[in-house]
Amino acid sequence: MAKGKKRKNTIRNEVWYRFKKNKAAMLGLVILVVIVAIAVFADLIVPYSKCIEQDGGARLLMPGAAHFFGTDEYGRDLFARVVHGSRYSLFIGVSTSLMALVIGAVLGASAGYFGGVIDNTICRIMDVFICVPPILMSLAVVAALGTNLKNLIIAITISCIPGNVRLIRSVVMTVAEQDYIRAAKSYGTSNARIIFRYVLPNAMGPIIVNTTMSISGMILSAAGLSFIGMGIQPPSPEWGALLSGAQKYMFTSPYLLFFPGVFILLASLAFNLVGDGLTDALDPKLKD
Numbered sequence: 675m676a677k678g679k680k681r682k683n684t685i686r687n688e689v690w691y692r693f694k695k696n697k698a699a700m701l702g703l704v705i706l707v708v709i710v711a712i713a714v715f716a717d718l719i720v721p722y723s724k725c726i727e728q729d730g731g732a733r734l735l736m737p738g739a740a741h742f743f744g745t746d747e748y749g750r751d752l753f754a755r756v757v758h759g760s761r762y763s764l765f766i767g768v769s770t771s772l773m774a775l776v777i778g779a780v781l782g783a784s785a786g787y788f789g790g791v792i793d794n795t796i797c798r799i800m801d802v803f804i805c806v807p808p809i810l811m812s813l814a815v816v817a818a819l820g821t822n823l824k825n826l827i828i829a830i831t832i833s834c835i836p837g838n839v840r841l842i843r844s845v846v847m848t849v850a851e852q853d854y855i856r857a858a859k860s861y862g863t864s865n866a867r868i869i870f871r872y873v874l875p876n877a878m879g880p881i882i883v884n885t886t887m888s889i890s891g892m893i894l895s896a897a898g899l900s901f902i903g904m905g906i907q908p909p910s911p912e913w914g915a916l917l918s919g920a921q922k923y924m925f926t927s928p929y930l931l932f933f934p935g936v937f938i939l940l941a942s943l944a945f946n947l948v949g950d951g952l953t954d955a956l957d958p959k960l961k962d
Contacts, residue, residue: 692954692955693951693952696954698950698951699947699950699951699952699954701947702943702944702946702947702948702950702951703944703947703948705940705941705944706944706945709764709937709940709941709944710764712757713760716758716761719757720751720753720757720758721754722754722758724750724751724753724755725751725754725755725758725911726750726909727749727750728748728749728750729749729750730748730749731749732745732749733745733746733747733749734746734923734926734927735749736927736929737929741753743756743929744927744930746919746920746930747923752929753933754911755916756911756913756916756934756937758911759913759915759916759934759937760937760941762823762896762910762911762912762913763897763912763913763937763938763941764893764941766826766827766830766892766893766912767889767890767893767896767941767945768889769827770827770834770896771888772885773827774831774888775838775881775885777831777835777838778834778835778837778838778839778841778842779838779842779874779881781796781800781842781843782839782840782841782842782846783842783869783873783874784796784869785797785839785843785846786842786843786846786847786850787850787868788865789847793843796839796843797843800835800836800839803833803835804836804837804840808833808834809833809895809898809899811832811833812829812832812833812895812899813829813899815832816829816899816904816905817904821903821907822906822907823906823910826899826905830892830895830899834892837884837888838884838885838888841880841881841884842877842881845880845881846869846874846877849877850873855868855872855873880956882952882956883949883952883953883956884949886945886952887945887946887950889945890941890942890943890944890945890946890949893941893942893945894938894942896914897912897913897917897938898914899914900912900913900914900917900918901914914934914938916930917931917934917935917938920934
């Protein structure tokens with residue numbers, strides 16, 4: 675037991691060492707930590723009431739000491755709305771990616787491990803979903819269910835599942851051919867135990883990388899749907915909704931577009947850089 679724990683710690687240290695050598699990945703990690711900290715401590719940074727308080731005498735004020743990011747057309751503080759909007763965007767990105775991962779792991783692992791009829795059935799169903807572009811799939815689901823946070827998460831999750839299934843299936847098929855899996859089968863170990871105890875843990879490298887990088891795509895999808903009015907609805911301060919409300923003022927008050935856009939860009943860039951760093955760190959070919 676102690677030897678196995680020591681080996682895991684050694685592997686973890688090696689992965690962290692390789693990750694630290696990637697300067698771009700470390701930059702992404704720093705940006706990500708800052709954005710997550712902003713989301714976690716949003717109430718301490720600025721009260722949520724500032725997001726919804728309207729002041730007719732402070733409409734469309736330029737950024738300054740009183741309002742760091744300026745104010746919108748209703749006199750609401752844009753800094754407060756961007757800060758609290760980080761909670762919406764990060765929650766949507768992380769929750770949809772994790773939900774798609776769980777569902778994709780069950781379906782992909784079943785298809786890759788059992789093969790045959792199960793594999794063909796799951797793959798054909800996924801082929802149907804893959805034929806529809808993810809954004810159109812999300813739009814169709816939101817249009818059918820309605821525009822709110824819960825339905826937006828469901829829509830984006832559904833659009834993300836086929837990619838997860840295909841990736842996990844391909845990885846599981848490779849791992850399932852290893853000798854230790856055959857040995858576990860010969861000892862009469864149940865299929866469920868083999869999948870969740872041996873197969874999936876040894877396929878986690880590509881899965882972790884894909885999940886990390888998919889979060890940026892989910893944030894952009896949520897922002898895009900909110901931008902066209904099919905996502906989070908006003909007055910909720912989600913980044914995409916902020917961009918949508920700022921369209922008519924893009925020439926007279928460009929800061930209304932600039933600050934939410936910068937945060938969307940930084941969040942997406944951070945997850946992509948961290949994902950690239952994990953790709954290199956978890957690649958056994960790069961071991962010293």
